[in-house]
Amino acid sequence: MNVKDNMGRGVKSDTKEGRTEQGKSTGKILEDMFTAVTFAERNLPEKARQYLDAPPRVRTVSRSLEDAFVAGAYAEEGAHETAREFLDSRPPLAGRVYGDIVYWGTVAATILTIIGQVVTFVSKSTFMTPSYVLSSIWQQESVEQIWKGAIGHLPQGHWYLKHLGTGPGITEMSLAFGVFIVIPALVGSGLILFRERNRLFGSLAVTAAVITTVSMVGLLPLPVG
Amino acid sequence: MLSVLKRSPELTVLVLLAVAGYAFMGIFSHVTGTEVLSATSVWGIVFGSFLLSTAIAIVAVIAGIGGGVLFTPVVMAFTSMDTLIVRSTGLVVAMFSGLVSSGPFMKKGLADIRLVFFASVPVVVGAISGSFGAIFLSAYMGPAGDGIVRLLLGLILVFIAFMFILGGAKTEYPQPKKIDNLSRTLGLRGSYFEESMGQRIDYQVTKALPGIVLFFLVGFTGGFFGLGGGWAVVPVLNLVMTTPLKVSAACSGVLLALGNSCAIWPYIMYGALLPVFVAPWMIGQVVGGILGAHILSKIKAGIVRNILIAILLLTSVKLIARGAETLMGVNIPVF
Numbered sequence: 001m002n003v004k005d006n007m008g009r010g011v012k013s014d015t016k017e018g019r020t021e022q023g024k025s026t027g028k029i030l031e032d033m034f035t036a037v038t039f040a041e042r043n044l045p046e047k048a049r050q051y052l053d054a055p056p057r058v059r060t061v062s063r064s065l066e067d068a069f070v071a072g073a074y075a076e077e078g079a080h081e082t083a084r085e086f087l088d089s090r091p092p093l094a095g096r097v098y099g100d101i102v103y104w105g106t107v108a109a110t111i112l113t114i115i116g117q118v119v120t121f122v123s124k125s126t127f128m129t130p131s132y133v134l135s136s137i138w139q140q141e142s143v144e145q146i147w148k149g150a151i152g153h154l155p156q157g158h159w160y161l162k163h164l165g166t167g168p169g170i171t172e173m174s175l176a177f178g179v180f181i182v183i184p185a186l187v188g189s190g191l192i193l194f195r196e197r198n199r200l201f202g203s204l205a206v207t208a209a210v211i212t213t214v215s216m217v218g219l220l221p222l223p224v225g
Numbered sequence: 226m227l228s229v230l231k232r233s234p235e236l237t238v239l240v241l242l243a244v245a246g247y248a249f250m251g252i253f254s255h256v257t258g259t260e261v262l263s264a265t266s267v268w269g270i271v272f273g274s275f276l277l278s279t280a281i282a283i284v285a286v287i288a289g290i291g292g293g294v295l296f297t298p299v300v301m302a303f304t305s306m307d308t309l310i311v312r313s314t315g316l317v318v319a320m321f322s323g324l325v326s327s328g329p330f331m332k333k334g335l336a337d338i339r340l341v342f343f344a345s346v347p348v349v350v351g352a353i354s355g356s357f358g359a360i361f362l363s364a365y366m367g368p369a370g371d372g373i374v375r376l377l378l379g380l381i382l383v384f385i386a387f388m389f390i391l392g393g394a395k396t397e398y399p400q401p402k403k404i405d406n407l408s409r410t411l412g413l414r415g416s417y418f419e420e421s422m423g424q425r426i427d428y429q430v431t432k433a434l435p436g437i438v439l440f441f442l443v444g445f446t447g448g449f450f451g452l453g454g455g456w457a458v459v460p461v462l463n464l465v466m467t468t469p470l471k472v473s474a475a476c477s478g479v480l481l482a483l484g485n486s487c488a489i490w491p492y493i494m495y496g497a498l499l500p501v502f503v504a505p506w507m508i509g510q511v512v513g514g515i516l517g518a519h520i521l522s523k524i525k526a527g528i529v530r531n532i533l534i535a536i537l538l539l540t541s542v543k544l545i546a547r548g549a550e551t552l553m554g555v556n557i558p559v560f
Contacts, residue, residue: 091417095331095338102482103328106321107235110511114246117271117504121250133501134270135261142307143497155496171500175507176493178321182486185327186345189338200411201342208345208483215353215490 094196094205098189105181112174120167127151128168157218180216183209236515243508247272271505278509282322283517284532292510293319293485294540297450313492314503316485319447321507322514323482326475329519334417335475340430340468343413344440344458344476345483351444352484356491358449369552376548382541386534399467401431408433408466417472430466439465440480447481448488 120130128150136146147154160176163169190205251268258264278292285292297315300306330336413430430436443457458480462473492498546557 091331091334092338095334095336098338099328099331099336102324106325106328106511107239110239110325110508111242113504113508114242116500117508118246118250120501121254121256121268124255128499128501130256130271130501131259131262131264131267133499134267135259137306137310137499137502138261140307143309143495143499146499147496155494157494159494159496160500168500171504172493172498175317175498175500175503178324178507179486179489179493182324182483186483189342193342198339201339204342204346208342208349208487211346211349211353212483212487212490215487218490218494 094189094192094198094201097192098185101185101188102181105185106178109174109178109181112177113171116167116169116171116174118167119170123167126166126168127163183212183216186212233515233519236512239508239512239515243275243512247275271501274502274505275509278318278506279513279516280509281318282510282513283520284536285322285513285517292322292513294536296506309492309497310499310502313489313497314499314506316489316492317498317503318506318510320482320485320489321510322517323478323480323485325511325514326517327479327482329515330475330478333475335472336479337415337417337468337472337476339411340413340415340462340472341476341479341483343411343433344436344462344480347437347440348444348447348458348480348484349487351441351446352448352488354441355445355448355450356488358445372548372551376545376552379541379544379546379548382537382544386537386541390534396463397470398426398428399463399469401429401467404429404431405433413466415472417469419471426469428467428469428472430468432466436461436466444484447484 120126132150133146136149141149144154158176160169160172164173186205186209190202190209193199193202193205247268251272254264254268256264256267258267262270278296281292281295285295293315296318297311300311300315327336331338408429408431411433413433414428415430416425416427418424419426439461440458443461446457458477459470459473462468462476463470468476489498549555550557
């Protein structure tokens with residue numbers, strides 16, 4: 001089947017080395033997957049499941065399986081060209097790594113933020129109560145006035161690290177974590193590009209990570225207030 | 226909607242956790258009221274902010290802009306909150322929908338990672354420069370300088386919106402007339418699978434050098450107003466660099482998050498990001514961002530273009546009105 005022939009080409013990369021390396025691994029994975037499908041077609045679903053559940057490629061196989069079934073659906077409809085195009089246009093590894101780190105980091109940050117908010121509301125005492133903060137904002141008070149009313153002065157630097165036992169501290173830490181997650185994503189994606197000998201774009205990713213880190217550690221403070 | 230929840234169990238968890246969390250907060254709250262707000266009002270504001278933020282995020286992701294473009298002008302127009310608080314919260318609103326939509330965009334191949342990294346450095350540098358530029362202009366020209374720049378930006382947005390309207394279907398899958406040497410040398414080309422058409426779309430990016438300059442300007446203006454810069458990234462990628470509209474929208478979401486993540490740290494350290502106020506907006510952006518990203522890959526690019534045109538025009542009216550209000554000292558009642 002055309003689809004099977006084309007699956008081995010799998011993930012695209014822009015370098016010859018990257019193409020060869022990724023093509024081999026994807027080809028092997030898809031070969032495994034087709035073996036499992038063969039088991040399933042012979043009414044041996046349990047054997048197919050065990051085959052696919054075998055470590056260490058569980059997640060990769062499941063992803064490949066999903067892609068293969070989409071392509072298979074196109075092929076069954078006689079759209080072999082569409083199936084080939086679907087498989088050929090799969091995104092590069094660097095993009096998927098960047099996307100995964102940012103996505104799961106943001107999901108984790110959101111869960112922590114929800115927890116932080118709940119703690120803020122159910123705590124009997126906290127240094128910045130929701131009613132005080134929202135009332136102050138509603139009364140057009142400035143950032144400086146709000147903080148002075150709460151702790152007597154403006155906070156310095158990463159203030160939330162000293163208040164991790166409080167709801168506002170947990171919430172702010174979670175927000176900061178969500179912002180921070182871009183840096184490891186850039187570095188991880190950049191390293192993959194370097195590994196694929198795509199040095200220019202790898203360097204650009206690392207440069208963006210360095211600039212963001214400089215901003216995070218406060219070397220470029222915003223002269224506000 | 227249900228199919229999106231099935232495909233993204235984490236979204237189901239987030240939605241359930243958020244709803245359960247707000248219900249729990251409402252029932253077991255120890256918050257006491259003030260002279261200005263009752264305890265129930267405090268909870269209502271927080272929960273209402275979450276719902277509004279979710280709706281804004283869905284529209285923003287589909288249009289390839291940051292939610293800050295909607296959040297910041299609306300809040301500044303209808304409330305008298307401290308602009309620093311609105312600005313910092315606007316950056317969070319702008320960046321988190323872009324952050325969470327980065328995953329689906331990258332997995333589906335809609336966002337081109339090399340194009341994103343190519344644009345990331347000028348956007349990030351521009352965003353920081355814009356933040357400092359706003360403060361310097363405010364110090365030397367005050368509200369008049371702010372009014373002039375907003376007025377000009379509004380006019381530029383009208384121009385871009387009309388370019389989209391007159392460009393018609395050609396802007397969905399633009400073809401370069403000539404490929405410049407820099408774009409060819411950098412290998413700025415790619416492909417993605419267009420689900421709505423069932424075929425692969427190949428594209429070639431051009432005008433890399435003007436792109437760098439424009440990305441810096443986009444980052445600068447985004448950082449300058451605290452709106453994020455995604456709303457202008459789409460026109461640059463689509464109209465100037467001949468990237469398909471859907472890829473432009475996806476790249477814009479990723480770039481927006483990148484630029485804002487750099488610009489937001491000074492606000493965090495200054496204390497301008499007030500957790501009680503910001504948190505519901507952030508949670509709503511994440512939930513709405515995931516929903517929007519899934520919807521984006523399923524709809525025709527033309528729908529995105531129409532939403533984008535409407536948002537650009539609405540934003541431009543708001544900006545022009547605000548600029549004129551500041552410069553002429555009159556009150557112009559627009560949305």
